[in-house]
Each structure stands twice: as C-alpha cells, then as structure tokens.
Amino acid sequence: MKIAVEWLLEFVPAAAGTDVAVLADALTMGGLEVESVSADGATIEIKATPNRGDCLSAVGVARELAALRGLPLRVPERAPHPENDPQSLPVRIDAPDLCGRFAGQVLRGLNARAETPDWMKRRLEQSGQRPVSALVDISNYVMFETGQPTHVFDLARLQGGLQVRWARPGETIALLNEQTVTLDEHFGVVADEAGAQAIAGIMGGAATSVTLETTDVVLEAAFWRPEAIQGRARRLNFTTEAAHRFERGVDFQRTVAALGRLTQLAVEICGTAETRVGPVADHVTELPGRNPVSMRLERLRRILGVALSSIQVERCFERLGFPWRRDGNVFRVTPPSYRFDLQIEVDLIEEVARIYGYENIPAEPPRSRAQMRVRPEGRRAAHALRRDLAQAGYQELVNFSFVPEAWEADFGADPAGTVRLLNPIAQQHAVMRSHLLGGLVGNLRYNLNRQATRVRTFELGAVFTRAPKPDDAMCAPQAVPGVFQEQRLAALAYGPAEHEQWGIAPRPVDLFDVKGDLERLLTPLTAKFTADRHPALHPGRCARVTLGDRPLGWIGELHPRLCEAFELPAAPILFEIAVAPVLEIGVPVAQEVPRFPALVRDIAVLVDAAAPAGQILDDLRACARQDGSALSAVRSVDLFDVFVPKPSAASDNALLIKEKSLAFRVILQDTRRSLTDSDADEARAALLSFLQHRWGARVRQ
Structure with a gap:
C-alpha cells in the first residue's frame, strides 16, 4: 500500500521535520515493512502482514508510527454534520452472521459534477488510486484515510428500502467493473425490491451507481464479518480494495465516524444551497466481543530473554493505546476494536517486543527445557x-x-x-x-x-x-x-x-x-x-x-x-x-540357537491350474503352525518351483491340461533332540494329507 508522507504527518505532527528514511526505518523495525520510498520522499510503500488489516489506512499507519516513536497521535474527532431532513431510507438486516453493523445516511441536492479538490486528487494518486468523479473520489479517500470502505448509492435508482441478506443461488448482478457475475448462497448482498444492488464487502452494482447526473444519494458504511468476506472476491477472479480490508477486519466502533467523515466531505465538495442531510440510521446486530487476553510477566521475560520491569510493559501498552489492568505479575489487555490479531498471550508479547525495540533485545542463544522421550521398543519412527x-x-x-x-x-x-x-x-x-x-x-x-x-x-x-x-x-x-x-x-x-x-x-x-x-x-x-x-x-x-x-x-x-x-x-x-x-513392528524375542541338525523334505503335488499358489502356500504354513506332534518340528515351508506344462506336453500319465505342479521345501528342526527320518516322513505325510483334503492335490510321480 502506498501512502503520502504528508498525510501521515497530519496525524503525527510531532514527526514533522524527521527524515523520511528514519520514519521508514522505524516502521520496518516495528514489523510494518516499508518496501520503498519515492525518489522525492513524498510517498512510502508499505507491505502489511495479512493479520494487520488495521494498517491499511493513513490513520492506521500513523497510529503505528506514533506508538513506535513514542509520539502523540492526533486524530480529530469531528462532530456529526447538522441534519436538516427527517427522511431516511429503511434498512433491514436479515443476515446477522453476515453484517454486524450497517449505517446509512441520505443526502439530497448534491452536485455530482463538482470538481474533486487538487489536494484530494494528489493524495489519491499517491496512494495508487486514479481519480474518477467527486463522489467516487470522496468515498475512496475516506477508505484510504480511515480504513473503512464505504459505498454511495444513487437514491433515485433504488426501489424501496435496503435489505442485507445472503444471495440466492443463481442470483446475478452487473458490477461496477462491467462484469456480470452469478452468485450463490455463500455471498452476501445489499438488495432492494428489484434484487441485489451490491456484493457485500466487495463491490457495488452498476444499476444503482452514481453518475454525473446524480443529485440524491445514500451513503453507506458497514461492518461485514471477516469470515463472511474471506475468499469471496477470489472466487469471482478479482479483488478490490474494499474486500482486501473487510476480509481482514475493520474497526467496527468507528463505522459511524467514517460515515460522518464521508458526509462532511460530500457536503463540503458537492454541496449546494439545496443540499439536505438526513439522520444517521445506525443498525447494529451483534458486534465481535473483546475478550481480555492475559500475559504473564515471567512468560514475557522468558520468551524475549530480557528482564523487563512491569513499568516498562505498562509504558508499551500505553503507547499502543491498549486498555489494560494488572493483577500482580499478570497483565490483562482488552484488544481495541481495530485489532483482530490479538488473541493469545504471545500476541501481546510480540507487541511489547515491537515497542521495546527488537534492536534492544540482546542476541543470546535461546534456552529451552529438553525432555528425553523414549520410543517404545516395539515401534519404529x-x-x-x-x-x-x-x-x-x-x-x-x-x-x-x-x-x-x-x-x-x-x-x-x-x-x-x-x-x-x-x-x-x-x-x-x-x-x-x-x-x-x-x-x-x-x-x-x-x-x-x-x-x-x-x-x-x-x-x-x-x-x-x-x-x-x-x-x-x-x-x-x-x-x-x-x-x-x-x-x-x-x-x-x-x-x-x-x-x-x-x-x-x-x-x-x-x-x-x-x-x-x-x-x-x-x-x-x-x-x-x-x-x-x-x-x-x-x-x-x-x-x-x-x-x-x-x-x-x-x-x-x-x-x-x-x-x-x-x-x-x-x-x-x-x-x-x-x-x-x-x-508397529513388535518386540524382538530371543530364541534358542538349535544344537541339532535340520532335516529337509520336498513335497511335489499336482493341483488345479487356477488354484493360487500363494494361497496354497499360506494355507500350508498355517497348517504347519497348528499344535500337533507330527508338525511341531516344522520350522519353515517355502515354494521353490512352479511348473505349468504346455498343452501339447500334457498326457494321461503325467500332468493334465488344467493342472500345474507345485514343489514345496519343508525344513524340520528340534531344539531338544535329533530328528529321525520317521519324524520327517510323518510331518511330510501330514502336510500331504492336508493338501489332498484342502486343495484336492495329488502327489506328483
């Protein structure tokens, strides 16, 4: 994001006169990376991390600069513009899980052909935004200044009141970028009686957009829940500045203030003698809770490796503008409405480290508690x-x-x-x-x-x-x-x-x-x-x-x-x-080394050619593992030969056409005595009998 340096100094006047390179270095060392400074030093380009949506505005960057440099922040509190028209536009929020707050205000009798002031054009161009027309430029300016995207509807082109709801499957809308998109129930919309007129948090529709002929408008500022906006623009194969901010979270307590700023500029620049200002219609459903986050002083010292005092920590939180209270050595901080990234203890520790200064933390090797964990013997990694x-x-x-x-x-x-x-x-x-x-x-x-x-x-x-x-x-x-x-x-x-x-x-x-x-x-x-x-x-x-x-x-x-x-x-x-x-390999079990010689017997049988040799081998091994005196000495059974004859080689006295020959080698050994030939023959006979009954095998002659 590009931002004019003079815009920042408007909110941090105490930094005036400081070299731009010094300010850029302070922001970078504080975690808000300045990628480049223009040749004339008038603008800086900032790369904010995805969790810092609060830094996507001039006020947000100025707030960071003031905290990092220990300077006062001057954000003027502007009084609401006087109202002289009782009429307002009806608004109904049917999707509280989409919209937590929706504020609107009707202005009548504006001159949309008014010229955008040069100072506003310059700041928009320095922010990378091309000036379009006065009403559009004012809306963009408020977004870049406050971080709150806004929208301007042409009141004459709206039919009835506004309804905030989820889109209907197959609902279409023609957008400001001249694309017509089809929505589903995962998109939020702002609709009137004719249908969807804006995609919530992303882009407005062409049907109700302002033109140079517009005189009556509806100004809108809303808090769209980040989870309801995230990824929606990407599904439409484009992104917008508004979606970029809403999916990260905007300050839901400053919605009406941003709307007031929009109204003030619209009246100042486009106002006429016939301009009438309606009341602010602020509709609130449910805003995000601000649950306090606890931070232990001992934990802070252990992670940073610096013995910060409680007074130093208090000063860090005061510079950041965080509401806090202290219970002994535990700080309980309530995240501001513009900070959606403060959720756990280490988030606060990071904030203290940024304000204290990473350059002030000594470069010492970290110390951790190591615990030896023994892997079970029967399991490998x-x-x-x-x-x-x-x-x-x-x-x-x-x-x-x-x-x-x-x-x-x-x-x-x-x-x-x-x-x-x-x-x-x-x-x-x-x-x-x-x-x-x-x-x-x-x-x-x-x-x-x-x-x-x-x-x-x-x-x-x-x-x-x-x-x-x-x-x-x-x-x-x-x-x-x-x-x-x-x-x-x-x-x-x-x-x-x-x-x-x-x-x-x-x-x-x-x-x-x-x-x-x-x-x-x-x-x-x-x-x-x-x-x-x-x-x-x-x-x-x-x-x-x-x-x-x-x-x-x-x-x-x-x-x-x-x-x-x-x-x-x-x-x-x-x-x-x-x-x-x-x-799960199991625990190895030691076995006695045999002292007596082994005997080897081969078994050659004829079986059906379709019989699976692997299954026959598995069955034979399972039979050998059964308890029985004849097979107790069997140590292994292996298949060492498979012979399938050619049809021309088969005869009535040898293999039949649909038969094959399998040869198994059986090894017998006993740890207590020497086996005799009768022991081996008895085991061989038992295995042959099993093959004959289980697979219909016959002994090969």
Whole structure:
C-alpha cells in the first residue's frame, strides 16, 4: 500500500521535520515493512502482514508510527454534520452472521459534477488510486484515510428500502467493473425490491451507481464479518480494495465516524444551497466481543530473554493505546476494536517486543527445557521408513496437499469421499488429495521433460477423505471433524532396474523389483500380496498388500490409460501403503540357537491350474503352525518351483491340461533332540494329507 508522507504527518505532527528514511526505518523495525520510498520522499510503500488489516489506512499507519516513536497521535474527532431532513431510507438486516453493523445516511441536492479538490486528487494518486468523479473520489479517500470502505448509492435508482441478506443461488448482478457475475448462497448482498444492488464487502452494482447526473444519494458504511468476506472476491477472479480490508477486519466502533467523515466531505465538495442531510440510521446486530487476553510477566521475560520491569510493559501498552489492568505479575489487555490479531498471550508479547525495540533485545542463544522421550521398543519412527527408502536409492518428494479434482477421478478416488476446499487458491488446487500416486506420476512427467531416464521417488504424507463418522478413532487429533486424515507412504520406480554397467545386461524395472524393495522396507513384518484390481493400476499387474488381516495398500504397474494421459513412454511401478501398521513392528524375542541338525523334505503335488499358489502356500504354513506332534518340528515351508506344462506336453500319465505342479521345501528342526527320518516322513505325510483334503492335490510321480 502506498501512502503520502504528508498525510501521515497530519496525524503525527510531532514527526514533522524527521527524515523520511528514519520514519521508514522505524516502521520496518516495528514489523510494518516499508518496501520503498519515492525518489522525492513524498510517498512510502508499505507491505502489511495479512493479520494487520488495521494498517491499511493513513490513520492506521500513523497510529503505528506514533506508538513506535513514542509520539502523540492526533486524530480529530469531528462532530456529526447538522441534519436538516427527517427522511431516511429503511434498512433491514436479515443476515446477522453476515453484517454486524450497517449505517446509512441520505443526502439530497448534491452536485455530482463538482470538481474533486487538487489536494484530494494528489493524495489519491499517491496512494495508487486514479481519480474518477467527486463522489467516487470522496468515498475512496475516506477508505484510504480511515480504513473503512464505504459505498454511495444513487437514491433515485433504488426501489424501496435496503435489505442485507445472503444471495440466492443463481442470483446475478452487473458490477461496477462491467462484469456480470452469478452468485450463490455463500455471498452476501445489499438488495432492494428489484434484487441485489451490491456484493457485500466487495463491490457495488452498476444499476444503482452514481453518475454525473446524480443529485440524491445514500451513503453507506458497514461492518461485514471477516469470515463472511474471506475468499469471496477470489472466487469471482478479482479483488478490490474494499474486500482486501473487510476480509481482514475493520474497526467496527468507528463505522459511524467514517460515515460522518464521508458526509462532511460530500457536503463540503458537492454541496449546494439545496443540499439536505438526513439522520444517521445506525443498525447494529451483534458486534465481535473483546475478550481480555492475559500475559504473564515471567512468560514475557522468558520468551524475549530480557528482564523487563512491569513499568516498562505498562509504558508499551500505553503507547499502543491498549486498555489494560494488572493483577500482580499478570497483565490483562482488552484488544481495541481495530485489532483482530490479538488473541493469545504471545500476541501481546510480540507487541511489547515491537515497542521495546527488537534492536534492544540482546542476541543470546535461546534456552529451552529438553525432555528425553523414549520410543517404545516395539515401534519404529516414520523417519526410519524415509531412511530405508533413501538407502534403497529412492529420493524423497514433498507435494502439495491440494490437487486438481480431475486427478481424484483419474486415480479412482470415491467422489463421495472427496474433500473439497471452500476457498481454493486456484482451480488446479480445488480438492484435498486422497492418495499420493497422482503427485508421484506428475513428478515423473516433470523429470522426463528434463531428460531424466531413471527415476526413483517416494513421498510420506497425509491424505484426506470423508470419514465414516465424525468421531472416527483413527482421525488425527488436529483433523477437522468428519475428515479422515491418514499418513501414507508411496513410491515410484521408472526406467532401468540398475544403473548402466558392464557386468549386468540392461533391463527395465519390473513389479518384482519394487516388490522386493517393499518387502525389505517392511522387515521384520511379512506382507501378503494378492492379485486384485485398482482403478489406477494395470488390471493384470496389480496386487493388494495386507499385513495379517489388516489391509495395507497396493502395488502394481500404472494403468495404460494413465500412461497415455501423462504421455509416459513406459509404465512406472508404484506402491502406496498406510504408515501406521508398518510402525508397529513388535518386540524382538530371543530364541534358542538349535544344537541339532535340520532335516529337509520336498513335497511335489499336482493341483488345479487356477488354484493360487500363494494361497496354497499360506494355507500350508498355517497348517504347519497348528499344535500337533507330527508338525511341531516344522520350522519353515517355502515354494521353490512352479511348473505349468504346455498343452501339447500334457498326457494321461503325467500332468493334465488344467493342472500345474507345485514343489514345496519343508525344513524340520528340534531344539531338544535329533530328528529321525520317521519324524520327517510323518510331518511330510501330514502336510500331504492336508493338501489332498484342502486343495484336492495329488502327489506328483
């Protein structure tokens, strides 16, 4: 925001004669950054932080300057303009959650063709505002001076009284910027009997705007609740000076004073012998409460590292103009009506630091209380997953949590579970991500465009979906009720399996390479991979990953449809898993080292060709874990051979056409004695019997 220096000195006359660079440095060191000073020193450009809406005016900046320099602030209290017309315009507030205060005043017999004074034009131009006409310039001037946006309606073009309400879905309005926009129920409007005539806190309508022919006007100043204005202008793809201020909060106690200033200037500049001034109609619904904020002197000293006395703190609050009282070593400060950023203790500590001067705080290393927290033995940290993947050659990425809505549909997200943003910063960031795969594929496309040929990336982050119920136990404590927030881990591999070298023939990475990386990552846990379908993965090269009975995630090759959409020369291999189950690794248990030799037995059986080998292996291992004398010595069961004959090779004496051969290796060992051949044969027979009854297997001859 640009502001004329002479305008500031009008409210801080004691600063007159001080070099502009000194004033600019004082504002910058106090947290109100001065980005530039004009060559002639007449204007300064200020960058106010988003929480300091009170500094978006000449009075606001002057108030800061006076507090930082310890100078008196001179804001004249102007008496209301004398009224000589009893008529006023009826106003009804139907949306108290939109408008806390609405003040209006009718002026008749004005000369809209009056010339804007040169001093006002100069100050507006120095503020970056182009002069338009007298009534418009006066309204803009009051906004830049007081921080209170105002509006001027042409009374002759209004039909009936004014109504403050929420817009109706599909309601349209032609604006002053020559745009016609369609509103919904999230926009506030000021309407008459004909419909919406202004978008609350953003812009007025063209239908009731003042012209050079205007003689009778309605002046309006209102307090629109910040939460009712925030993001609305952005949804219309533009912003305004009024919206910039209202969404940060304006001084709701000075609404009538700003209206009085508007009336005074309008009468002085555009008044005629026939000018009549109506009464001020001040409609108040409910204004924001000003709850006292407590600040402990001990806490202040610990954070700043300076032993400030209570007298010094009192002087800081007095310079800021904050109402306060002191109970022992606790200050209770009531935030002024123009300060919406003072809510917690550290806000007051920051104010004291600004007035005391950051340059007066000694540069000492901070001291904090450290407490050692021991992680349970049966749990590993999420950082360990990052470290393990990095050691496997993957590079970590951090993607934005806001993604295009099209990505959610392309990667198979449930539309009912999509979390949409009420106020997206851009259309390509309209929803919260429900998966990590889209971000990794987008990163791959970005790297391929830059000549990368071998890509290994991963991301550990949160995904968001609608929760089955608001009090879902798996929701993070800081999550919004009704939104399921889960930490997930995803990885992508693309290109050659190994870096090019003379000893290994080049080959592309495949599903089993990444499956091996995932299995090593999960160690000591053992995951189960079951062929299944996922909307984002190749229908024939995809598996569901589970830990016991708990679903963990997915692994597979990217779907050809998505490869085409992202213009990928080859399909990458991806996996995405939940993080929480992987962190619970259990406590290691020491076992006795066997002193007796192990016995090995192989079992070769013929089963139906459609029978899943992985499921048969799982069933066989489960059978071996059952209590029983014959199987108590079984230590491991592994599948080491699968043979599916060609149709021409099948015969009645060997494998049938619809059969396949599976070979399992069984290792037996006892910690108390040496096993005999009869022990091994008995265990082998028990396992064969199980396979025959469970899967209809027959022994391969």
